[in-house]
Amino acid sequence: MSEKVLSVQDVTMQFGGVVAVNNLSLEVHKGEIVCLIGPNGAGKTTAFNVITGVYAPTNGAVEFEEKTIISNYPQGKMEKLYAGEHKGKYKKVLEPTPDKITKLGIARTFQNIRLFKSLTVLENVLIAKHMRMKANVFADTFLINWKEEKKMREDALELLRILDLYELKDEKSSSLPYGKQRHLEIARALATNPSLLLLDEPAAGLNPQETDELTDFIRKVRDQFHLTVFMIEHHMNLVMDISDRIYVIDFGKLIANGTPNEIQNNQRVIDAYLGVAEDE
Amino acid sequence: MTEKKNTQLKILFSVIALFVCAGILFCVNHYTRPTFMLRTVMQLGAIYGLVAVSMNLLNGFTGLFSLGQAGFMAIGAYAFAIFTIPAKSRPGVYYLYGVADWLSNLQLPIWAGLVLAGLVAAILAAIIGAPVLRLKSDYFAIATLGFAEIVRIIVGSSPMNRITNGSLGLKMIPKFPNFYFPFIVVGICILIISLLIRSSYGRAFKAIREDEIAAEAMGINLAKHKQLSFIISSFFAGVSGALMGMYLGAITSTTFNVTLTYNILLIVVIGGMGSITGSILSSFLVIAAREWWLRFLDMEMFIGSFKVPLLKSGFRMVVFSLILMIVVLFFRQGIMGTREFNWNFILNRLRKKKNAGGEGCE
CATH class of the missing domain: 3.40.50.300 (P-loop containing nucleotide triphosphate hydrolases)
Incomplete structure (x- = not known):
């Protein structure tokens, strides 16, 4: 403290x-x-x-x-x-602008889920990794930086594996169940390598069982990634339990x-x- | 194991497909008369295909609804023409106003002209991009539309007489050196665009299309990426404008009016916003229908002594508009939607059939 x-x-x-x-x-x-x-x-x-x-x-x-x-x-x-x-x-x-803040290490999720709906789970996570990319657009287009691209993919898959989303990696993100979408949004925020995670009502719209899962999920994320978490929440059970x-x-x-x-x-x-x- | 096998299969398929395409081009070139409609359709289709894909990069992949494509084509076509018209035919082209001194002995090779055409369009896009890209959706469309018109009018105006030949336009533009030329150029350009789209920057573009706020929260610099997409799209629009100039041999500012933008938009919408293969496919279909298959609608026809009603000059475009309306009403996704026609798509189809146990014979 x-x-x-x-x-x-x-x-x-x-x-x-x-x-x-x-x-x-x-x-x-x-x-x-x-x-x-x-x-x-x-x-x-x-x-x-x-x-x-x-x-x-x-x-x-x-x-x-x-x-x-x-x-x-x-x-x-x-x-x-x-x-x-x-x-x-x-x-x-x-x-x-928000992208600069994210670069500093503050990642966030949204109250009403804002995933990239028509893209796959893996792509969602890869997009969050884009800002750390060093190659310029030419190098990236002509695959000169294939090593970096490969590393990005491996990191993203590793993250999905840790967060139990690996099996869903090729699913369209809008086709996931609601609870999983919440998890994916947190996963996507984590892919930006933040030190502070802001969650805006992560349990909104979840049933009691999903809320319990989310509680564990947030704790796990905090411990595994050495994060600080700042969140808005209405579920009092969750709030009193976790904060x-x-x-x-x-x-x-x-x-x-x-x-x-x-x-x-x-x-x-x-x-x-x-x-x-x-x-x- | 299966992954590797799949990759091998895909490479094999791609090579075969490439040979088939080359074979078709070769056959068309050798076994058809030079005036045969198919040749026109294929060349024009390829050119429209490129500009449609470049528009799709902006409209379908980055989610910026631009209507300025004809403007960038005009810039490309004029830049190409100004720098590549043979020096000895310049006096003939600029017979009324005379040619600017610095231009009179200038003549670049065709490939340099093509690159230059793209670059000039890209530079202009960079200049107007900064203010225009701040606008949202409809306003952006209107601004780009206005820009295209401004370009067209400036190019055809009298102060530019000694450079662009004003309202008389330019002619004697070098023709395609051979039948294959446009296909090779278009092929390379589309390959580059598709590589871009599957790169990390391409994914960032798609993220902007899906949700700007989320994209920005994920660290994507909106201004920079929108600008990038706008510039690249304009570059290829410029190149396709140059190809159009080569194809036509003569251009005036009215060649690149608003209708051209709508034609391109039509191709993109029919092909599917966000699908490269869709754009290419629909470009050939639309051009073939417009220039070839629906021609009969413009001609009066008699069956015996019965005159078929409605068929007269101009009816073709009515039917065409109807088709567009039907597409927009019932097939909003276009031919391909956001899917791509690739080997994965086909392999999956085949596998599904196999799994169905011979049930599916459709």
């Missing part, structure tokens, strides 16, 4: 007059599994989109492995409109953080999100 992998600092994301994420600060340490929970529309996915470069934050910064990778402050029209805090604290503008720490947000604001036990007994979290069982 020492090294900081991800550190989100005072991030505010404002769309016009709507503040989707308000002054969010959180930290993820090496080797942890951290969950981000909160009611629908609380701004969880928006926070993910800021970290992965889909949106540039209105104000605030994101550090990855002790280096600032994203930073912004309200400018132009936003300068007047800005409703968040810490105005003027950040002076730098750093807005990398080392939990962050709770509501209306874009952080309302609590702590171990699963602490969160379960936090009055604010119970009021905002967990609720009380009816027979109590």
Whole structure:
């Protein structure tokens, strides 16, 4: 629990007059599994989109492995409109595109599965390996780099073998059962060699048995690939079972953080999100 | 074991297929009259095949709906013509406006002209690609369509008189040195495109087609890869434009109007977006139908003293449009969809039949 992998600092994301994420600060340490929970529309996915470069934050910064990778402050029209805090604290503008963030070592999955549907399982994984390719387009077209290509294929197959997807390698990815598609999406994210894995509701739409499988799968992945996992999830069983720490947000604001036990007994979290069982 | 055997089988098949193709070309060349329609259809089909495949690279594989192919063909054709028209016939070509001084003694060999044609088109694609590729779907199509028209109009405008011969166009463009020439050039170009598509970059293109957001999240630089696909596609469109110029012998700016783009699009759609073999196949079919098989629709016909209704000049295109509508309505995937006609495909078919135990005799 020492090294900081991800550190989100005072991030505010404002769309016009709507503040989707308000002054969010959180930290993820090496080797942890951290969950981000909160009611629908609380701004969880928006926070993910800021970290992965889909949106540039209105104000605030994101550090990855002790280096600032994203930073912004309200400018132009936003300068007047800005409703968040810490105005003027950040002076730098750093807005990398999502592919650059992925290159740094942050991989993600999506809430609604976004596989390359008409391509095979193997191709899906190979595409994720493309960005590490050194050869240019000519060398690659005329097979001058066949060694690299071969290595890519072997690595991809090895990854599929580890994750029990090897038998499905030639299947079209859209023909897989839903649970397997979730696994494949994680496999594809792993193929980019990340050190931090962001999972956006990986258990959405899974039945209880598949959810249990997924829990084991995420643990296995974390241990085998020495990863840090940061995830959004609604399945409380999964969340309480798997996470080392939990962050709770509501209306874009952080309302609590702590171990699963602490969160379960936090009055604010119970009021905002967990609720009380009816027979109590 | 079976993998190895399969590979051997496939190589054997490929060699046989190559010989069969060469044989067909040889027979057509030697045993038909020079004016026979089949020769025209095959040569024109090959040229359209190349430009259709290049358009498919962009539209079918990268998912960028471009309508600028005719513009790049025009650039290629003009670049080729300007640099390869024999120096001694230049005064005759530019008889009205005269020829620019730097051009008057210039004459490149044909192969250099072809490469140059591609390069000029590619460079232009690189220049306009940066702003145009920021646009999404429909807007991109409109922008490229506009670009093609701009090219056509600039090429035919009076300030360019001493280079492109303005609205008079260029003639005396070197013809194909022999019957096989276009097939060899087209074959090489399509081979390169298919190698590209099965490479890692080709996979990245397909990823962009499937889901841009996911592709970007997987580390694919969208701007760079779209630009790459656009440039390569334009290069081959330029080459095919040059071939078209060679085939026609004379070009004007109206040769490359919007209709040409639609014809190419038609071939791509009928063949299947995302299938190279589909594009080639449908290119020959469409050209054959248009130039040859459906010709009779344009001619008035009498059976005895009964005049067949509807048959008159122009009816051919009506039927053609109907076919297109039927394809779009009922066979949206085209002939091949995104499948490719290759030996795997055939071997799988054969194996399935065998497994069915002689039941399937279809």
